[in-house]
Each structure stands twice: as structure tokens, then as C-alpha cells.
Amino acid sequence: MARQFPVPHSIRTASDCHNIEDFRTLAHRRLPFPVFHYIDGAGDDELTRARNTAAYADVDLVPNVLAGVEQIDSSVTVMGRKTNLPLILSPTALQRLFHWQGERAVARVAERHNLWFGISSLSSVSIEEIGANYSGPKMLQYYFHRDRGLNAALVERARAAKFDAITLTVDTIVSGNRERCKRTKFKTPPEFTPASFLSYAMKPAWALNFLFREKFSLPNLDTHVAEGSSSSISIQDYFDKMLDPDMDWKAVEQLRNDWGGTFCLKGVMSVGDAQRAAEIGCDAIMISNHGGRQLDGSRAPFDQLEEIVDAVGDRMEVICDGGVRRGTHVLKALATGAKAASGGRLYLYALAAAGEEGVERAVTILEQEIRRGMRLMGVKTVGELNREMLRKR
Template structure:
């Protein structure tokens, strides 16, 4: 399969599956427990229909939005995701360059494989730093200071991952960082030698945001141990309020799902929230971000920027979320599969297709700008 034959999310997913060893593909593709929430994330959009307006003189449309003080040329941003150089040697470099080309925001993870500073040099687009709350408060402060020094515009604290989700696909293959593959997992790597050649012929795998603080490179700590030993499950609203005060800038909580928590985020001074269930990778059976969007926008949408992610595969999905009141929409697997399939050209193609879909859908909806989208354009089955 070739990149030019990829026209949608499913095509990119198939191309990535052809290229990646099974354990790595399933790490991206998998979710928690029975993967009910993972499937629901996309299915939720199918319960909502668009009602277009016609004869509106649609020669040009304006797709730009402003979210958390950042002007984006399109209302979709690349959510921060971990371990990107495991999928393709370019990793975050490819995503940053593609996001810059399309004038949109992108995120770098605490578990990112390229440094905040290097990525900042690649892209002039707004940069988000996603981080986890550690037991070591000094480490939390040091990571925020480093992000500020690197020129990061938005701090994004993930709040739905105080423990890792039960990802059974990874257990079946023995996927872990460092690798602890079982026999079945090793065979999957053996039949994809091109990936191994790519992986081992480039710079060694590392986690530069954590290298100074956690020794993962020597195999002394796995990702699962990092979650279970380094992160602080006792994190509470007072802890986060202190971090918001220390950062004194755009601060977003990723993983908010209840109205009560959305109101607390406003009260402690956050400027954004992302309705997210971590792509279905944490609490299986939890609600989708799209299903929760209307009630949270109604409760706090006039006081804080509300975003959502999870299951977004199409421009029409984005328009449905924006019509309900989301300020912008995050994608994860939508760009990870193209990254795995083809590196920077893959991510560029995926974002280009999304941009074209949004533009086409806006014209077919009769909306010249994002501000013209409203709930009048939607009906739920």
C-alpha cells in the first residue's frame, strides 16, 4: 500500500499495520479492558446528524479559531502522545513540522522522544506540553520551568492517568518499554525486518523530558513502573491549583469528564479543559467526550475554553463537536497511524485531508466561519 492510496483514517491504519511489528501496532490501536469506550468514541458521532443550510454564497470559508489565546488556522490540533519515535524514527519532529505547515497546535508529551527545545525550533505553531503529576514536587516544578524556558505556550496536565489502564493487547504480546516481549511478540518483530532496520539505524531511543530525572534508558525502569512508582495518585485540586499559580499562563486539564470537575477547573484558574477518556485507554465503560460536550459547554463554556478528543476520524466529526460548542478538537491516532506509515509526509497528508474535509463540510453546511456553526445545525437520533 502506498501513501497516495490513503484517503482516510482506515487507509492510514492499514498502511501502519503493514509496516509495524504487531506489538507496536497494537500499542497504538489498543485500549483498555473490552475496548468499549474506544469504539464508543467514534460511534457517538454517528448518533448525531448534520442539518445543512444551502444557497449561502459559499465561495470562501474561514476555518481559523482562537483557543487558549492561540490562533489556529484550522480547528483541529495534534494531541500530545507518547513514544512517537518508536513508530517512526522522525517522531515528534515530523508532527511538529506538519502542524507548522498547517498552522495548528501540537503537543509534546512528558514521555516524548524528542526534546521540547528541539521541537520548538522546528515549528512556529503553538506548542503544548503535556505532563503527569509526580510524587516529587520539585520534579514537577523543574519540568514546568523547563517548558517555560523552551517557549511552550500551553501547559496541559493529564488528570485521568494516576494509574495505567488495563491494556490487555499489550499483555498478550509482552509490549513494554524497555521491551520485554514474549515469544509471540518476538515473532511479530521478526516478520517486519524493515521496521527494525529503520529503528536501529537511527539515533538511540530516549525520553529527553525525563532523562535527567528517571533512568529508563538503562532498563532500570519501565513505563508501567514509571506510572505506578513515580506518579502521585493522591494528586488533588489543591495541588493543581498551586501548579496553575506557578505556571501563570495558559493552563489546561486533559481528562475532565464531569460538570462538577469542569467547574472546579474554572475556579482554580485554568484557561482550558479537554473532555477526554484518553482514547479509551484508561477507564473502559466511561463516556465519550462528544457525549459529554453539550452539558459541559452549557455549564462552563462562557468561562473556559472547552475542547474534546477521542474517536475523531472525519471533518464532519469536527463540525459536530464545534456545533455543540467545542473551541477546537484534538486528534491522536488520526496522525499516529500516518506517522507510522510514512513519517512526515504521512502526517502532512492526514492533516491536509482533514483540512480539505472541514472546508468541504463547511461549504456544504452553509457556514462561512466556525462561529456560524451552532446546535441549530444538529439533530440527535
């Protein structure tokens, strides 16, 4: 579980990291604190963020033995694409702020491991660049803006760049209350004020990379809104000013039809909404509370998984998003009925800590954990995981 700081001295490089929590420790060491707390923090009292991971500990695995598991197959087909693992790298914003290699590093690792990954509407590389350079399965995470011209442009750009799916995030109708960001005055791009200067100056490696490498921008937005270019804004203000709180099921159906391709709804938490998503023809849903960054006190995705799978699992794919820090968490989600599990911080801490090398190591660790876990559970394919192999405490 979450480690208490100060940072143990033994974790100084990516090779000292043996699990995702170690990368969190290294990220804390390397990032200016406003940036670290933007990644690590969540809404209000951060109860939901904590529960997202803790929920996995309330269910135990019951393994079978003597199953002849030398040859195993951890692949799965999700949203029409076969991937090596039942693990998706969820879309997250602003990655160039966390490490200068940003989305490019994550895309390269995802491609090497043949994993789904997503770029955010607020990504720091363009839809076109990702489309042109990475052949792996990729989704554009879509925010529904007040500016309808921007919304239409995002769909067309995703189509032209041959993205495999659009994932509409529906849990961000207004911004969550991220108090850590308020305290640190986190803005994007960072404002170097007299008050914040010290936090950046104390991490010169990060600051030099940020200042002297490619300029930070949000290229999916910059043709439409000033916030896509150089003006600093808090994420809270961005969500509250730019996104359309009137978005409703009709708007989702319209977007789904305009896009016409594989469509996923991210941020569904109730059975009723999952049923509605199935009725309008979504191919998949991500059960998600945005990593606890939105509605604090919301239930954890893993806690909601069983009832949602029972209601809609035969009609569309259900992905369990958030809180995943171990391969066994993925196995528990799959045994409950998820098609795949997904997460953001599981690769973001590693990106922040050590760029592409870090993400490669984090994904490799998770891959080993999943495959080791499958063997110890006595399953040769992920499809063999089932609820008989789980017991609630």
C-alpha cells in the same frame, strides 16, 4: 467504522490512503504487532474507545444551502493562538517508536498547517529541541510525578523553551488495563526477547530504522528517572510507579500558579470537575478519556460535550478530545459548542504508516474534509456552526 483485517491489498503506500481508517490499515501492515496494538488498543473491553467515535454517528448534521460559500475561513483562536483549523494534534508518548521521524515529523506538519500540537512528558524528543525549532502553537503535556524535582524541572524547561501552554493530564492516576499490551508484552524501549523477536523481525524496515538510527530515549525524564534512559518498562508500570495518585485540586492549583501561563486540564469528564477547573482559573479543558485507554465504560467526550459547554462554556474554552476520524466529527463538536476538537490516533496511524509524508497527508485530508463540510453545511466561518444544525437520532 473499524475495518476487519486481513489488510486489503490495495492500501500499500500513503498515497493509497484516503481517510484516517486507511492509515490505520497501513500502520497495521507496517508496524511490528506489539507497537501497532499499543497505538490501536485501549482499556479492558475497549467499549469506550469504540463509543468515542460511534457517538458522532448518533447526531446528524442539518445543512443550510445557498449561502455563498466560495470564500470560507476555517481558522479559530484557541488558548490565545490563531490556528488554521479547529483541530488540535493531541500529545502522545513515544512517537520515535512508531516511526523514526517521531515528534519532529508531527511538529513540522503542525507548523506548516499552523495547528496546535502537544508533546508528551514521555516524548522521544526534548522540550528544548521542540521549543527551539518549531514556532507553531505548542503545549507540553504534563504528568504529575511522585518526584517533585522532576515536576518542577518540567515547568522550568517548558518556560525556558517558550511553550505556549501546559496541559495537565488528570485521567492517568493509575494505568488503564491495556490487555493487548499484556498479550504482546509491549515494553518501551522494546525488549528483543526470543519470544518477541519474530514480531520485530517480520517488519525489517521498522526494525532497521529503530536499531540503526538515533537511539530511543525519553529526554524529558532522563535526568531524573532510569525509565528515561535505557531500561525497558511497560507503560502500565511507568504510570503506576512514577505518577502520583494523590494528585488533587490543590496540587493542580499550585501547578497552575507555578506555571503562570496558559493552562489546560486534560481528562475532565464531569460537569462538577469542569466547574472546578473554571473556578481555579484554567484557560481550557480537554474533555477526554485518553482515547478509551484508561477507564473503560467511561462516557465518550462527544456525549458529555453539551452539558459541559452549558455549564462552563462562557468561562473557559472547551476542547472535545478523542474519537475524531472525519472532518464532520470536528464540525459536530463545534456545532455543539466546543472551541476545537482534538485527537491522537488521527495522526498517529499516519505517522506510523509513513512518517512525515503520512502525517502531512492525514492532516491535509482532514483539512479538506473540514473545509468541504463547512461549504456543504452552508457556513463561512466555524463560528456560524450551532446546535440548530444538529439533530439527535
